Amino acid sequence: MNKFLLCVVLVIAGTHVSGQKKMIKRYLSSETDSSRKASFMPIPVFRYAQETGMEFGLGAIYSKYLDKKDTLNRSSNFATILSASTKGQYNVSLKGDIWTKANKHHLIGEIRLRKMPFDFFGIGNETLEANKDRLVQGQVRVTMEAERSFARHLYSGFSLGFENYHFTDEVVGGPFTNDQTLIHKIGGSVAYIGVSQSYDTRNSNNYTTRGFLARVSYQYSPDFWGGENFTGSIIKMNVRNFWSLSSKFVLGLNALYHTVQGKNTPFYLMQQMGNDEMMRGYYTGRYRDRNLLAAQAELRYRYNNRFGAVVFGGGGQVFDNGEFSARSFKPAYGAGGRYFFDPEKGLSIRMDYGIGEKRANEKRQTGFYLTFAEAF
Numbered sequence: 001m002n003k004f005l006l007c008v009v010l011v012i013a014g015t016h017v018s019g020q021k022k023m024i025k026r027y028l029s030s031e032t033d034s035s036r037k038a039s040f041m042p043i044p045v046f047r048y049a050q051e052t053g054m055e056f057g058l059g060a061i062y063s064k065y066l067d068k069k070d071t072l073n074r075s076s077n078f079a080t081i082l083s084a085s086t087k088g089q090y091n092v093s094l095k096g097d098i099w100t101k102a103n104k105h106h107l108i109g110e111i112r113l114r115k116m117p118f119d120f121f122g123i124g125n126e127t128l129e130a131n132k133d134r135l136v137q138g139q140v141r142v143t144m145e146a147e148r149s150f151a152r153h154l155y156s157g158f159s160l161g162f163e164n165y166h167f168t169d170e171v172v173g174g175p176f177t178n179d180q181t182l183i184h185k186i187g188g189s190v191a192y193i194g195v196s197q198s199y200d201t202r203n204s205n206n207y208t209t210r211g212f213l214a215r216v217s218y219q220y221s222p223d224f225w226g227g228e229n230f231t232g233s234i235i236k237m238n239v240r241n242f243w244s245l246s247s248k249f250v251l252g253l254n255a256l257y258h259t260v261q262g263k264n265t266p267f268y269l270m271q272q273m274g275n276d277e278m279m280r281g282y283y284t285g286r287y288r289d290r291n292l293l294a295a296q297a298e299l300r301y302r303y304n305n306r307f308g309a310v311v312f313g314g315g316g317q318v319f320d321n322g323e324f325s326a327r328s329f330k331p332a333y334g335a336g337g338r339y340f341f342d343p344e345k346g347l348s349i350r351m352d353y354g355i356g357e358k359r360a361n362e363k364r365q366t367g368f369y370l371t372f373a374e375a376f
Helices: 002-028
Strands: 039-049 053-064 076-085 090-099 105-120 133-151 154-169 187-200 211-221 231-244 249-263 271-273 287-289 291-302 307-319 330-342 347-355 366-372
Touching: 039 076, 039 330, 039 347, 039 366, 133 187, 154 211, 249 271, 271 291, 271 307, 287 307, 291 330, 307 347
Parallel strands: none
Antiparallel strands: 039 053, 053 076, 076 090, 090 105, 105 133, 133 154, 154 187, 187 211, 211 231, 231 249, 249 291, 271 287, 291 307, 307 330, 330 347, 347 366
């Protein structure tokens, strides 16, 4: 009996060790998987703020090739975030980015349900920390984009979208409540239809080492609801270029211009500066206005197939029509690390620390980001 128990223990121990080796090889080995099989990576969501309480949840990304035999077929990625807080807030986000066989069609979709607090500072490029007002935002967002390649590297497409917002001021009588220039302070709805045109020579849609992307989109929102609801256009232009400096270093440049034009433009549709992709280090919406112009450069270092690092820097500003000033650009710079959980597809978990401007009588603006995929 003792020999039997000893054998059982040895088998269990051996299985455990074998499982650990497989786990280590799967997530730490520098070897790439040439089978081009699907991959899945979960990441926990855990953070605390006085306004929201403890927020917890789970994020995950699933990636696969729709044509394993075609080595040029780009990976299709599906991401989700599910989180809730102890004070009743929640965030549900589902995103899909699909490339069909031969990269003939490109489909993008998103569904988002959110009830989360955020800080509103006002409109313009020079808002003050002292005017911060805490709002609770309820949001429903459904978008769909479809592009088709009609010529080499050229993609033409259309888009449909619907967004609904609702806002509550936590402190009635604050700057948000007293600002009579703001439209739709309790929220509203917007639906739009649009077209897009892209020129894309990138060698990868996940971790690009060479190539160029230029994309422009136009979306129009008709007067569906009447009254003071928004009617107008949103135009977005984005340009990216990548150079492979060596086997380990890549230089990337990115510039964008976004604008919203029309009647009764609500504050929540104005362009916001600062997020985990562009102008890292600034609180999203600290500065918002009709126009956003920003650019950045990023030097990427790939230590091996699993780990890498980046340094980045850039500048940007928001401005009203006719009020652009070359002196109003704000700086953004920082550094970060990368862990590639799927080296073959170039899929990574990204950790960045961004630094922004230091305004008089305010702390320097900074931000830490933990998310999936590269910034651009």
